[in-house]
Amino acid sequence: MNDKASRTLRERQQAMCQKYGLDETPPEQMVALxxxxxxxxxxxxxxxxxxxxxxxxxxxxxxxxxxAPDFYQPLHVEHLAERLPRVLDYLALPPGVRFIIDDEGYEDVWLDG
Structure with a gap:
C-alpha cells in the first residue's frame, strides 16, 4: 500500500494544507459540482x-x-467520494483558494486575489 492510501482522508487534507502553507479549514458537508x-x-x-x-x-x-444557471448542482461530500474522489484531499484548503489538477499529475493551488 502506498503512503497516500495508508493515510486517512483528514491526514491527507492536513498534508495538502501544509504543502501549500495554508490554514486548514474544515470543509462543509455540501459542495457545488x-x-x-x-x-x-x-x-x-x-x-x-x-x-x-x-x-x-x-x-x-x-x-x-x-x-449556465444549472451548471453546478449541490452534492453531499459523501457522494463526491463516489463521483470525483481525486478532489477530496483539497477540501480542507481555506476560502479564497483555487486548484487545478489533471490526469497527468499536474497540480496547482493558489490563493485567489
Whole structure:
C-alpha cells in the first residue's frame, strides 16, 4: 500500500494544507459540482467564503466552465467520494483558494486575489 492510501482522508487534507502553507479549514458537508462536466480535464476547484446562511463553499467543475444557471448542482461530500474522489484531499484548503489538477499529475493551488 502506498503512503497516500495508508493515510486517512483528514491526514491527507492536513498534508495538502501544509504543502501549500495554508490554514486548514474544515470543509462543509455540501459542495457545488458540475455533474455534467465529469470525465473532462482538467479539474478546477474554487472555495469561496460562505455567504451568511450558506452551506456551500466549494465549486468544482471539469473541463470548460459554463455560466449556465444549472451548471453546478449541490452534492453531499459523501457522494463526491463516489463521483470525483481525486478532489477530496483539497477540501480542507481555506476560502479564497483555487486548484487545478489533471490526469497527468499536474497540480496547482493558489490563493485567489
Amino acid at each position: 458540475a455533474i455534467g462536466s465529469l470525465g473532462r480535464m482538467p479539474v478546477y476547484g474554487t472555495r469561496v467564503p460562505l455567504p451568511e446562511g450558506g452551506n456551500i463553499g466549494w465549486f468544482i467543475h471539469c473541463g470548460e466552465y459554463s455560466d
